[in-house]
Amino acid sequence: MCGLAGLLRPRNDLDQEHLCALAASMGEALHHRGPDDGGVWADPQAGIALAHRRLSILDLSPLGHQPMASTDGRYVIAYNGEVYNFAELREQLLGLGHGFRGHSDTEVLLAAVSQWGVEAAIARCNGMFAIALWDRERAELWLARDRVGKKPLYYGWAGDTLVFGSELKALWRHPQFDNGVDRDALALLLRYDYVPSPYCIHADTWKLAPGALLRLDAAAIARGPGAHDPARDQQRYWNAAERMRAAIADPFDGDIDAAEDRLDELLREAVGLRMVADVPVGVFLSGGTDSSVVTSLMQALSAKPVQTFTIGFEGSHHDEAPLALEVARHLGTAHTELYVSGGDALAVVPRLPAMFDEPFADASQVPTALVCKLARDLVTVALSGDGGDELFFGYKRYERALRNLSLLHRVPAPLRRWLAGRAQDHGEASRAGGFAAFAAEMGARGIGDVYRNRIVRWRFPQAAVPGAQLPPTLYDLAEPLDGRGTAADAMMLADYSVYLPDDLLCKVDRASMAVGLEARAPLLDTQVAEFAWSLPLHYKRGDDGGSKHLLKRVLRRYLPDAMVDRGKRGFGAPVSQWLRGDLREWAEALLAPDRLRAQGYFDADLVHGLWRAFVDGEKRWHTHLWNVLMFQAWHEHWRAQRDRAGDALIRATSGEGGL
Structure with missing residues (x-):
């Protein structure tokens, strides 16, 4: 890398x-x-x-x-x-x-x-x-x-x-x-x-x-x-959309047993290709389905114990380290885990603008940075489980969006239009639940709009950034697949094309490269992706409505049922707790109204109002505030770096020819 x-x-x-x-x-x-x-x-x-x-x-x-x-x-x-x-x-x-x-x-x-x-x-x-x-x-x-x-x-x-x-x-x-x-x-x-x-x-x-x-x-x-x-x-x-449409038009014609065999074969090949290196190779192991599949296949293909790495969080109710340890012991990997405190995690925050030199506000960047640093002490390459959710129906929000789409179809069109007109009046309150959130859903033209309402932070960011217009993305299409396939396919395509590269993969790339570690994602092999797109939805969703059904069937070949049938915990960070605690002084300085007005990027009164409501416990606005804070911290870092670099280079190149 x-x-x-x-x-x-x-x-x-x-x-x-x-x-x-x-x-x-x-x-x-x-x-x-x-x-x-x-x-x-x-x-x-x-x-x-x-x-x-x-x-x-x-x-x-x-x-x-x-x-x-x-x-x-x-x-x-x-x-x-x-x-x-x-x-x-x-x-x-x-x-x-x-x-x-x-x-x-x-x-x-x-x-x-x-x-x-x-x-x-x-x-x-x-x-x-x-x-x-x-x-x-x-x-x-x-x-x-x-x-x-x-x-x-x-x-x-x-x-x-x-x-x-x-x-x-x-x-x-x-x-x-x-x-x-x-x-x-x-x-x-x-x-x-x-x-x-x-x-x-x-x-x-x-x-x-x-x-x-x-x-x-x-x-x-x-x-x-x-x-x-x-x-x-x-x-x-x-083009992912074109390839998904082609796969839907030429679906896999075998039963689920044949699909399981084929997926196992494709994943073995993908993992094997990514184990090729002239330096030590390991794997991130959270204990969830995706990383456990990759780890299981690595160990099956390796003549010696593979290196596995897990970060645990002291005092957290969402700590996955015990699950990862169970998997590691069953597979016989050489496991390394590190439990970190809230102070360890917070120490990463000041380094984020230098690590992510475009503002980036997925708070799971913090634990990702910690596990990459841990792995780099022993390996130069680490495999990850990225991609399983987007290919095999892994997110709970997919189920919620399908439920909302079904409810939408039951509301008469005139009533939907009236309710949608009221949503704008509520502004960001439509993101916080209740009637305003329900009204916002009513303006949806299709699954694309329904799903976008599930994933956005600010519903009306133009109000916070005077003079801004929202450029179009795949999430703005009413039907990302032009009506082909299922609504679930459309959501997975949107995430695969936008969220996966610009959030998840960006996060792993910057966090791993910051410490000179190469991260590889076998689930994102093109053959694996195109095979997943060719499968009927019930192979992924399961008859019981569960997620990643086929991927879990493959995992059962390597792990007992008790290690497979576990709920998704995620890989997040307690941002709300941080902003009310150790990061409060830092946040208040960056969000000071006078500072925001002088910079001129944000509506200072709107942003400060959200901060006061959050601090007073009225609303849980931490996600809205975190992306503003990540921009503010980035902006401060960027100007300092730019000024320093410019002065140095002007001196270094101020000879014959000039600039």
Whole structure:
């Protein structure tokens, strides 16, 4: 696992030394993602520079060094991730006459691009990756991201220069990157706790969407950000909605026993591919279904006890550590658990803005950071159970949304319209239950609207961010699957396409990479996902209305029933308790009305009113307040880092050519 950064100038006036210095500084901002090695490549004539930080996983020798050039010299790549089927591709390419100096997947990826072209080569890759590839022959920059969005890639304009990188902190290192806050993106943060792709908290800056390719040349850069439309210019080589529709149209035709056999086979292959590494590999184990499945399969495929890691919380009623310990003992893993106090968890909070350099408000980021730090002491790669909920009907909110949809259909249309009109009058009170919440449901056009009402934080974030408009996401579609499949399929598609990459996978990527740990998610293997989409709902939901029915059948092959039939506990943090306790002084300072008015991002009276109501115990507004606080803490960190980096780089590059 690594980090990449770079820039492309439409009219370059920097010599080799200064272009490399600029790229190197951007790359150094990502040192935590790749502490083992770093490299820079630049072509002043073309105005392109690539930087790379390496966390050595495959081919630990210098032959895996990046940026790496193809054998024919046409392509240069900076690449973050793993191509799990690289051995298979390598055999194919050997048969076509290609030779290899080492055994890194980077070298295989370059040979694949030389043989089949960029788009066809990426389509053959099974993996998690973010790629920056320069085509010297055509003077084109390609950016690519894996199908589900495991690995991040940001890009945007710094003056007239395109800058890109694995994290925003790399873009901040460019002296001309002073892009302010995008108010529309801030409204999205309040609504979802994160900023969905392709949007970004900064103006004139975007995320590359999962499964997308972007091709740019100097002429495209020269036209500037005003001419760029991510919806038009980002081309999908793989689209989850299209693949789900295809799977629904060609459903699995076996019985549930055959489905169980096939899922076990696919998961064994997916886990096996992700155990390949030249460094120690472990697994996060919570004791829940998803992580227990991954751990069970790892242990079945391993000749020695696998390393398992669990965080426990002192005094918590939702502590999963005892469940994980039971599973570990039954499977015979080498188990490591660490019980942390509230003070240990709170010590992470000040570090969150540096870890998540785009504001991010999923409070489970705190325990995730703790378990990643624990694992890094013993392994360099850790497998996770991410994806099981979105593929196998794992969330209780799916059941609640289906129930609400059924109730909605029983209310006459004129009454629904009247009630929906009253919801706006109640503002955020419609998020807190009672009549206002019921009225808000009545405006739903379909399952998409019903489900969105279940997951949003702020129902009307535009009221809190003056001047903001809400950009559209998949959650804004009345029918995310255009009426294909079931309502449950539509909800799982929306979560797979938005919540999974921009919340869950973002959280794990930043928390793991902050300590130089690579996280892999076998349940998100493309073959597993497309197989899950081909299954009838009752294979996942079960006749009794339970969740992850088929996945639990597979788990019963490895664990006794008592360890399988346990309720979902989640992986959260007691935010309400924190804000009323040890974090109160910190929160009050960040939410001070005078401070909010001076910054000008929020309606100070509205936000402060929610804070006072929360402190007085009138409403449980902690989730609304937490995403405001995460923005406030991020904003403070960003300006400090940006000012420091800008001053340093202006001094470092203020020679011949200038900036």
